Amino acid sequence: MSLAQRPRPEPDRDSAPWWEAVRRHELTVQRCDGCGTLRFPARTVCNRCRSRAYAWVPARGTGRVYSWVVNHQVFMRSMADEVPFPVLLVRLDDGAEQGDDLLMYGNLTGGDVAGLRPGLPVEAVFVDFDEETTLVQWRPAG
Amino acid sequence: MGTFRDRTAVAGVGYTPFSKDSGVSTLTLAVDAILAALDDAGLTVDDVDALATHRVGDSTPPWVVAPALGVPEVSWYLDQFGGGSVSHSVVGQAAMAVAAGVAETVVCYRAINARSEFRMGGTGRGPAPLFDTQYQAPYGYFAPPQQFAMFARAHMNAYGTTHEQLGRVAVGQRASAVRNPRALKRDPITLDDYLASRWIAEPLRLLDCCLETDGACAIVVTSRERARDLAHPPVLISGAAWGGGDSLFSGAGSGVDGTDFTVTEAARLAPRLYAMAGVGPGEVDVAEIYDCFTYSVLVQLEDYGFCAKGEGGPYIESGAILPGGELPVNTHGGFLSEGYVHGINHIAEAVAQLRGTAGDRQVPGAEVALSTAQPGYVLAGTSALILRSDP
Numbered sequence: 001m002s003l004a005q006r007p008r009p010e011p012d013r014d015s016a017p018w019w020e021a022v023r024r025h026e027l028t029v030q031r032c033d034g035c036g037t038l039r040f041p042a043r044t045v046c047n048r049c050r051s052r053a054y055a056w057v058p059a060r061g062t063g064r065v066y067s068w069v070v071n072h073q074v075f076m077r078s079m080a081d082e083v084p085f086p087v088l089l090v091r092l093d094d095g096a097e098q099g100d101d102l103l104m105y106g107n108l109t110g111g112d113v114a115g116l117r118p119g120l121p122v123e124a125v126f127v128d129f130d131e132e133t134t135l136v137q138w139r140p141a142g
Numbered sequence: 143m144g145t146f147r148d149r150t151a152v153a154g155v156g157y158t159p160f161s162k163d164s165g166v167s168t169l170t171l172a173v174d175a176i177l178a179a180l181d182d183a184g185l186t187v188d189d190v191d192a193l194a195t196h197r198v199g200d201s202t203p204p205w206v207v208a209p210a211l212g213v214p215e216v217s218w219y220l221d222q223f224g225g226g227s228v229s230h231s232v233v234g235q236a237a238m239a240v241a242a243g244v245a246e247t248v249v250c251y252r253a254i255n256a257r258s259e260f261r262m263g264g265t266g267r268g269p270a271p272l273f274d275t276q277y278q279a280p281y282g283y284f285a286p287p288q289q290f291a292m293f294a295r296a297h298m299n300a301y302g303t304t305h306e307q308l309g310r311v312a313v314g315q316r317a318s319a320v321r322n323p324r325a326l327k328r329d330p331i332t333l334d335d336y337l338a339s340r341w342i343a344e345p346l347r348l349l350d351c352c353l354e355t356d357g358a359c360a361i362v363v364t365s366r367e368r369a370r371d372l373a374h375p376p377v378l379i380s381g382a383a384w385g386g387g388d389s390l391f392s393g394a395g396s397g398v399d400g401t402d403f404t405v406t407e408a409a410r411l412a413p414r415l416y417a418m419a420g421v422g423p424g425e426v427d428v429a430e431i432y433d434c435f436t437y438s439v440l441v442q443l444e445d446y447g448f449c450a451k452g453e454g455g456p457y458i459e460s461g462a463i464l465p466g467g468e469l470p471v472n473t474h475g476g477f478l479s480e481g482y483v484h485g486i487n488h489i490a491e492a493v494a495q496l497r498g499t500a501g502d503r504q505v506p507g508a509e510v511a512l513s514t515a516q517p518g519y520v521l522a523g524t525s526a527l528i529l530r531s532d533p
Contacts, residue, residue: 007279067296070344118299
């Protein structure tokens with residue numbers, strides 16, 4: 001899959017450490033020092049206890065497919081050679097004990113679209129795009 | 143809550159023609175729609191003291207439109223950032239301004255060249271730089287059909303919702319558009335036509351998607367008393383609600399229903415809206431439900447209380463939302479068939495139904511109408527209105 005013509009991620013001041021960790025092939029989430037809640041995406045304040053103290057901690061790198069689309073339309077001309085392609089919405093296993101509220105997007109890699117089903121276990125794969133950017137993708141676990 | 147129920151009214155409605163290429167600026171569209179709405183109300187530019195709109199960097203703001211029209215003095219304006227989810231809050235906030243005495247006559251408008259200039263689907267341009275874009279766009283995911291397809295699939299996974307049930311929304315609305323001279327799509331379609339239409343983003347097909355349209359619509363809001371002296375019987379603004387605040391990434395405990403994305407912000411807003419208007423879903427005679435995609439109709443039928451959660455598909459199959467059904471929905475054909483003016487043309491159709499001027503598509507005896515906005519899947523929050531004929 002050619003990724004060269006896709007929109008690049010534009011980290012903000014809160015998310016820059018997350019993208020730097022992805023570049024090192026580490027999947028992380030924030031853990032609130034006040035109440036222990038894990039959160040993603042990156043924000044400086046906990047929306048449960050409002051603490052601003054947090055740490056970046058390793059995520060398990062596993063999850064379950066919640067939903068997915070198979071994109072056929074060419075919405076950007078530069079991606080014309082990629083269609084059709086799947087996009088997954090994955091619930092991270094790290095969130096399972098706190099209401100399953102940790103979600104990430106990604107493409108399916110190393111698997112077949114026909115095998116997608118709700119709850120399918122998946123694991124994170126790091127795909128280096130170029131000298132600057134790495135993306136998290138997902139493949140069926142095991 | 144409820145302090146401005148029935149104190150304000152829609153006194154006028156105006157349109158430009160809908161097309162794929164207007165050939166004019168959004169300023170021209172806005173001016174044409176506003177002048178048509180004032181004419182419909184029996185007012186002139188000299189009566190206007192406030193303007194309100196919403197936009198996403200795709201239209202002309204009130205502080206350009208007002209001097210272009212020659213409005214003598216602007217005492218209040220609203221230039222809200224946002225797309226379809228805030229469309230109904232523009233009229234709600236206009237009603238609030240009139241009820242508060244800040245303005246007397248507000249023209250609400252939305253003017254877009256959504257096909258010829260700024261395509262919402264993203265074709266030919268990059269994604270908008272929003273908070274969550276960085277986690278989505280690198281995967282080729284940023285266009286509205288993809289976003290609604292994701293949640294349509296979640297609904298299918300949870301409740302067994304079918305392609306045919308979504309298709310019946312498209313087929314039924316086209317049948318209404320056949321009776322609407324303003325509609326861009328007036329050729330009847332069948333369920334087979336729907337099922338044969340090409341994929342855009344599975345599970346959504348071309349005929350699940352709204353039109354991209356050039357056009358404008360304007361609505362004149364004033365006090366109930368003033369409206370009673372104007373050209374048409376007033377259509378009262380009984381309920382107006384907007385808000386929300388949650389998104390996909392809010393975290394558990396703060397969402398409408400945890401992280402169940404088959405429930406939208408409309409489910410939280412609906413009780414406030416109905417309480418303000420003093421009616422319930424059983425009293426709604428006609429509903430204009432935001433239909434950027436077929437699925438947004440299905441999920442809002444549930445979240446506004448017309449059927450139980452998960453029952454949207456069977457409710458549609460029952461024929462309830464068709465002309466002559468218990469709740470005729472999108473009597474103008476909606477964005478799928480009339481045209482897409484980002485929400486305001488739903489309000490305008492509700493006004494026509496309550497005036498009894500909807501011609502061949504009139505719902506007999508319609509007295510209470512619900513009109514709704516994008517239910518919050520894209521940019522958190524939603525908005526909606528309940529309108530009623532002046533008793």
